Amino acid sequence: RPVLRDRVAGIDRCTALRIPGTNGIGFVAANFLRSCATHADQLQTHEFFTLSDHALDLLTLAVTSVRPLDINLSRSRAASINCIKTFIEQNLRDTELDTRLITRHAGLSARYINNLFEDEGTSLMRYVWKRRLENCRKDMQNPAYAGHRITDIAFRWGFNDAAHFSRAFKQQFGCSPREFRRIQVHSNQTYNQERCDDIDCFIKNT
Known part of the structure; x- marks a missing residue:
């Protein structure tokens, strides 16, 4: 749920929802997740990270397809915030991405947009910084970027600004980027060793 909160407007009001797994996006998501689980032991670490992003995208679509719209999240507001989030995701790498650029694209006032994000316990630019930090964290976890x-x-x-990034990262994740990468390198090495041990054990027992 915390991960989906940044992707699905009103996720905190989504409880006891059933996503049909026999048709539509639910069927696609279920089969993708099932296939990933079946072949997990054959995946390289960097492949696993890439597939996890795709899985999250599919899960987002699946939840959105059954999410109820209540009085606090009208269809118009939901469409607006989803459109804004899509624009943000497409432009996160742009250093010029700011409130002015986003409001101009959305055709909405900064006050209204921030009001939309208040429903999710954040503000527009805090959301932008958080998404940037999340992507930095994922890249530092991914062996492909080692x-x-x-x-x-x-x-x-x-x-x-490297200093600003370091402070923001530590505030968000509780450790500096350098510390996080050191921990992640050790974690990846441990994971790879465990996989090798499992394969050796399998070979010896066949």
């Missing part, structure tokens, strides 16, 4: 400098990753996601 050779990339932390600063390069931050700048690729729209940050233009």
